[in-house]
Amino acid sequence: MTEPSAVLARVTGLTHRYGESAAIDTIDLEIPAGRMVGFIGPDGVGKSSLLALLAGIRKIQTGSITLLGDDLRKARHRRMLCQRIAYMPQGLGRNLYMTLSVFENIDFFGRLFGLSRGERERHIRELLEATGLAPFANRPAGKLSGGMKQKLGLCCALIHTPDLLILDEPTTGVDPLSRQQFWALIDRLRARRQGMSVLIATAYMEEAERFDWLVAMDDGRIMATGRPEEVKLHTGTESLDAAFIQLLPEHKRRGHQLLVVPPRSRQRQGLPAIQATGLGKRFGDFTAVDDVSFEIERGEIFGFLGSNGCGKTTTMKMLTGLLPASSGEAKLFGRLVDPHDLETRKRVGYMSQSFSLYGELSVMQNLELHARLFHLPRERIATRLAGLIEQFGLEDYVEALSAGLPLGIRQRLSLAVAVVHEPEMLILDEPTSGVDPVARDRFWGLLVDLSRNQGVTIFISTHFMSEAERCDRISFMHAGKVLASDTPRALINSREAGTLEEAFISYLQAAMGSEAQPAAIPKETGPVSSAVEQPPRTGAFSLMRLLGYSRREGMELLRDPVRLAFALLGPLILMIVFGYGISFDVQNLAYAVLDYDQSAESRRYLENFSGSRYFLQRPDIRDHADMEKRLRSGELAVAIEIPPDFGRDRRRGRPLQVGVWLDGAVPFRAETSRGYVQGLHRDYLADLARREQGTEVQVLPVDIETRFRYNQDFKSAFAMVPGVIMLLLMLIPAMMTAVGVVREKELGSITNLYATPVTRLEFLLGKQLPYVVIAMFSFLSLVLLALLLFEVPVKGSFPALAAGALLFVIASTGFGLLVSTFVKTQIAAIFAAAILSIMPTINFSGFLSPVSSLTGGGRIAGYGYPSSYFQQISVGTFTKALGFADLLINYLVLSAFVVVFLLLSLVLLRAQER
């Protein structure tokens, strides 16, 4: 174990850029070991980037980091260090799997760290008891409250008893009681595991007071380091909040002054602005909001205080009409909330929790779009927008794309947009989360001005106590219920508390009962893992980690009935539809006759047509114009013209001509019908010869035996069914895996690939395995369907078919994963997978036309894609009675595709974030 005085990490000349902007700007830093080290500063100053670099999650661009005595730039060291570090990313449960239970989540991490079954069970039991999560072991992570999610995240991080724990804003958005419990838990864990270092980023300055050592950051640089007392002493301030502002460079501090909220003139002005009575909202069996009532007066600033997921947002959405209430009613300006009431909407401005403006539009475009959608008079728009830009300090950003703005500026823009139409009421859902203290104060200055000087009613939600104190009245919310509602002062007094936070905690404890009890730690003796520590298993390849990923992916899949249904039922339904629908059997050709002769002989000629199963007779054609019109409209595929005096001329032996017109719009049909028509004509001639010469006339002196091999009846089904199986085994599995990696990127759980010892190979194969299994089930069901419904038997070797299918689905799922590694969003993954796989599979695989007759780009696409090879195997085993030996080359090529796709994915998938 490291000595307390030792150095945990040494950072030299570290710089990290995202495009143009530097998130971290030449930092030099030495972090002491065995301490609880806090990184403080507002969002976007580089805290997260620095922690991610320290955890080895991000790739170092310039500079170096020596951590626990090893150089982080060396891949081998980094892999060794994985075993000793635990990382918990920002955001509630970002690296957790929401459909997995508490137990399963921790168990998954245990597998990634190579713990044996016994070790896992023991550790999990201990951790669950220590965190008080034991009663909820079987609850899915998605159904936990924010505080519980963070505790679960901690359990997952601690499963392998790390030497270094890195927590990125673990308490943001968590209610104060859970927050308090969380810190108590960390303290106890540290007490039991001496020497463990903890690095924590936080935006709550109050929390930073408890840390041993602080790193204050701004703009990618370090402003100060040292113990909290030292930092305060250094700046001559009494709180860290004030110290931080003091540390800021001059230009940022400018204009900052202590915000004073002037008292509201107490006069009731008619109806309350907002009136909620017994409001409730249920989603399935989950009650999000339960019997909430309150009244907000005009011009009042009313605050909702509570943790993430306590129902604040849902309540606000019900007030705006975005969500229908399950029970109770809400009135705005005395009128019942009605989603179709456009008039009331003009009087309300709403700002949702996440940034919800168009990132791809500039600041000005966003403002203008909203001004126009609210139909501000054209001549007033320019002045109004200019006024807003000045009032909200957006001058420097007018032409900037709003997606690229710093958080604080974005929030100002959102507010500017919300008030563009001068509403009488503002509903603001956590408008300041993630905004630095200075920007927050400015924002509140704007709110106070709107409320006090313009009489705007403001309904705001927050989880900052300091903001709640500025409201005229607040409601404490928890688990969908309002715990108490009054002025901040009255609430503090009612609980005889010193601060609003203490008052809230006291209300929470009363409300939560047993759940709120800090978990009793049963075994205060000894460290968490008292047993002999296993040497870390850092083998280059571990089946256990691979299967850990497979297990998890499989469980997620099984719990998503929609995806599962698409995967298993989708192919069956498509096979039925395509098996019957995609057919080259040309029949029911609509034909009609223009018979100028109407004699026995002409009828004899036409009998052949009316008797054929390929032709379907339509009413006779009147004249050429009629024929032209009916062919043009597509009503007729074939038109036959018998010339006048056909019968008489025949009897006289004069040469005759019968005219046939075919609709060439569909060339395949035209070509086939030409064959039919000529065949019928030959039949007529033979019949004629028999009748007139009384002999069997040999039309040809040679026999031409045509043998339709593999498909004697020349039925489409025999050719199409094996092809459709190929089609479905390519497209559906590729589609399913295509979102696989991207989804983890979007949801954040990709971090586990970066932070744990799992390798890219294990990750990819582990994720692929469940989809291969599903696809093989799908394959078996398709073969059964072919046998039972289409009566297309496997004439050749079934093992050969199955082996080919296995290789093929490994290739198709591998292709999906490959797509997934190089795209950035799920939608792009779906597009790319669809576009890239559809054409080579349908057009160039031999499904429609034989690969041997493709040319140019089509041929390259055909041979350069796995579909054409399995098409050979599928058609070969189904219809040609072939076995392994006959198809050997196809297996080899498919195997090559498997390897190539895997290698490409390995190259494209990053082991670290950039």
Add this chain to the structure above:
Amino acid sequence: MLLRRLQNIYRLGVKEIFSLRRDVVMVVLIIFTFTYAVYTPAKHALTELRNAAVAVVDEDHSQLSQRIRDALLEPYFKPPVLLAIDGIDAAMDSGRYTFVIDIPPDFEADLLAGRQPAVQVNIDATAMTQAGHGATYIRRIIAQEVEDSMRGGEAMTQRPVAQVVRVKFNPNVQSKWFLGVMQLVNMITLLAIMLSGAALIREREHGTIEHLLVMPLTPAEIMIAKVWANGLVIVIAATLSLKLVIQGLLDVPIAGSIPLFVAGMVIYLFSVTALGIFLATLVRSMPQFGLLAFPVFMVMNLLSGSTTPLDSMPEALQYAMQLSPSTHFVSFAQAILYRGAGFEVVWRDFAVIFLSGVVFFSAALLRFRKTISAVR
């Protein structure tokens, strides 16, 4: 009031186009689908008899057998390859040759002696697009060569009744005429569903849809804006593709009125973009949308008559596909572009497509608000 609504629809639509323009992936995708994806299949994956791989087992080695071999001409056939008799099975099993012709020993001699020898034509009947036509062609070629050699240049005896077959609208029965336009039709369907549906889901995932819904805007306005904006982009791209790729690069003549076709395409896009939005309201996330939209457009494309002839399908399926606007799109596209049909012929297809659009749009409208709350 109406004017205000129109202004809203206009503004929102312009915003939609702005968003699309910034999305590089989408722009690349649109360009790709309307160029490469239209051109390559039409150029290189013909369904007519072209480049058919044929082998000949020539056990006769006579003048006649040589004549038959020489008569298998490009572009219908690749130059025939000589094969040994015991190589037939392996060659056909591997799919290297679609046709293998076996000319027996003493073929010419037997023929001259009137002994009615037999030529065997083996056809890989799993190659559906070529097997039937190829068999007909080969039969005709052999018959022709045999007749010619028998008569030794004498004039053909007059058949008592001749049949003159003319193929209208595509005299040389070139499948690229068909494939190019049909591929365009398929791509329009795919893009319209994907673009409009994804546009809605993206707004939902980014929370911007909530923003719109708290403003004095109605869901109908938001949806119509999406329909016109995405529709317009596709109409322009598809028209360009028709002009530049199909008429230009592929050199396919267009028989009818392009403006009439574009008018029909506008109606079709109203319907299919509405369908895309409707599908987006049925699902919760982008992966689910992908998995739902995928089978929908596969069925709409493959069974609309754009791949295989509609009248080859079982009757029940034909009736069912009448409900799909894509079937009518294919129908009027063929009528206008190939057969030069006018409005009096295609108005019924237009009407059905419009009706289907109204149904999709109404269904989407009904579900619109409901699904906004289903997010998260």
